[in-house]
Amino acid sequence: MRTLLVIISLFYTLVFVNSASAQPNTLTIALGAEPDSGFDPIYGWGKYNDPLFQSSLIKRGSKLELAPDLALSWTLSKDKLNWDIKLRDGVLFSDGTQLTAEDIKFTFDTAKGAATVHDLTNLSKVIITSNDSLSFELKNPDINFIDNFINLGIVPAHSYNSGYGQMPVGTGPFELVRWDRGQQLIVKVNPYYYGQKPFFEKLLIVFSDEDSRYSRLVAGQLDLAAIAPRYAQALPAGFKLWSIESVDNRGISWPMQNVQTADIGNDVTAQLAIRQAIDKVIDRDVLVDQLLDGHATVAYSIADGLPWGPAEIPIQKPHDKQLTEAIALLEQSGWKLIDSVRQKQGLRASMTLYYLAGDSIREQLALTVAQMVKPLGIEIRPKGDSWENIYKHMHNQPVLFGFGSHSASEVRFVHHSQYRGRDYYNAGYYANAELDAVLDGARHAASWEESLPYWRQAQELIRQDLPWTWLVNLRHLYAANRCLDLGHPGIEPHGHGWPLANNISDWRWTCQ
Incomplete structure (x- = not known):
């Protein structure tokens, strides 16, 4: 696959030469998904x-x-x-x-x-x-x-x-000129902006899927594009890879309640032994090194490496030992292997794992996780779907989500019982009274420094319950024209809202 991508890239580079002569006034970029609800901060744009x-x-x-x-x-x-x-x-x-x-x-x-x-x-x-x-x-x-x-x-x-999100008026560095839904966004510099004016007078922001972005990149139609790891080794000539550290993670949210209604609860994933066994056999090093070509780090929480994250990262034992321990745990908990799938009191250890269709990283993670847990006798059926349909199933089936924020508040939103079933946060209906009290303690602390022990204690409690199985923390990858200097991008949060543009006023065209 990689050899084929290199050949395609070289072919297009010979046909379409990306000129680096004159300094452009307009930059053509493709940074990620089009916001479905528009550009209204009230409803989440820019959060x-x-x-x-x-x-x-x-x-x-x-x-x-x-x-x-x-x-x-x-x-x-x-x-x-x-x-x-x-x-x-x-x-x-x-x-x-x-x-x-x-x-x-x-x-x-x-x-x-x-x-x-x-x-x-x-x-x-x-x-x-x-x-x-x-x-x-x-x-x-x-x-x-x-x-x-x-x-x-x-x-x-x-x-x-009510129509503000379609043609927003604001005080930011750019103003919207035209939005062709499903295709592109045209923006220009806000002449009244009080801060440092951007170098580029206009931006043409293109919306397309991963494969189309790459095709446009190698055809010389883009100056900058967010790319998937599988394309990182096949950049066209004249382009540079920018690998940006992020707190953007991927993990599986487990329904934590026994079945309450047709929409809420899952009697299999509600059992701690099932979640513990799955967490043990996930080989995160394989996910990072082989699946994502090293463009990630292993993840064990929603806030690895952050001040409010875990004080210690679990030590991963050799995979064969982890598998042996996981099988023993299931046996001791009454889950017996029958016709290749474990069963207990009429329950089959079988579930559907939803992920966003069209997202290659989530798809690859879901498929790989399904194979990793198969030796346990646990059946996971990956299913790509739209967020609209995933929303209908996320309270009774596991979902491969992405989170990651510059705010400790996200730990609370995702794990506090107050947020059960609210938006996409606590989709599994997780509830732990002791954890709620600790999270409340962090919120009511006298200072930020005094809140940190509460956050770390919360991480320990969460790790005991395993309402999530965290997989990887991504590095955000961008292919940029070699003449485009992106300055010094900061640590990026989850990819909603195009985080690379946070320092857009620092971007420069360096070729004359």
């Missing part, structure tokens, strides 16, 4: 990354440090119940109107009142204290509430409506 068309109150730097954006300063009261925000002066929206404190209040009030991915349940009210300052009053102390100042892009109160 994982800088929202491109909008700005947030605070942003993260390349080292995850906090930096001013629309907010010049932010202060938390001693009782941890009030955040006071001082706004930047003279900021204009892309339509030329001035940003005011009312726009900030409107954005947070609207997001709180809508059913969205932003958790603002702890927000009591937003008070405008002057033309350029606001106070956010909380119901309870919440050291992580500051994440909302980073994750929620600000929208204009004077023009926001």
Whole structure:
């Protein structure tokens, strides 16, 4: 397969030469999936990354440090119940109107009142204290509430409506010119942007699947493209591979409840012995080194390597020993091998593993995991499907999800019983009262430093229950024209929202 890709790449390179002479004003890129619901921060656009068309109150730097954006300063009261925000002066929206404190209040009030991915349940009210300052009053102390100042892009109160996501007005570095659904997005520099102006005046953002992106790349139709690991060794001449560290992980969410209704629960995956046996036999080194050609690291939690992640990573024993231990565990738990599939009290150790169709990495992981657990007598049937259909099954069948955030709050969203069945977070209906108390302790800690022991204790409890089997942490791969310098990209979160564009104002064309 790799040899064939190299031949195709060389062929197209001979036919289509990517010129590197004049500096282009327009950059043609393909960074990932088209957002189904448009570019509305209220409904999640930009939650994982800088929202491109909008700005947030605070942003993260390349080292995850906090930096001013629309907010010049932010202060938390001693009782941890009030955040006071001082706004930047003279900021204009892309339509030329001035940003005011009312726009900030409107954005947070609207997001709180809508059913969205932003958790603002702890927000009591937003008070405008002057033309350029606001106070956010909380119901309870919440050291992580500051994440909302980073994750929620600000929208204009004077023009926001139900169609906003199709033609957004914001204060970000770019403004939308045209959106041809399913094909492309045309954007240009926002002339009123208060920050560092981007080098490129226009962007043509192309939407296509992995194979089409690669074909366009080798045909010289793209300057930059996100690529799958299988293409990393077959880049056309004149292109450079950018391998970016990320906290973007892939793992399997297990239904944790016994069957309650036709839609909730799975009597097989609800049994700890099944989850433990599967977790033991997953050879993560094989997934990283052979399946993903080293463009990943092994994963054991949702936050490996982060301050709120596990204090220690489990030591992987030799695979044959892991298999022996897993089989013994199943036998001791009453799961007997009958006609190649284990059974217990009328239950068959059989399930469907859903993954997003068209995503080659998820497909390969699902197929490989199914083969790895087969010697246990556990039957996993991988099934690629749309998110719309996966949503209908994710409470009663396992799903291969992707998560990974710059915020510790994601640990809470994915594991706290409060979020059972809410959006895609706690899809398995996991509930552990002791864990909930620890996560609440982290939220109510007196400071960020004092919250860290709670997060680490939470990771230990989660590891005991195994509501997830984590597989790999990905490296994000991009093929860029050799003349395109992407600066110093930071550690990227999950891929929703095109995280590479977080430092887009630093991109430069280096050839004359």
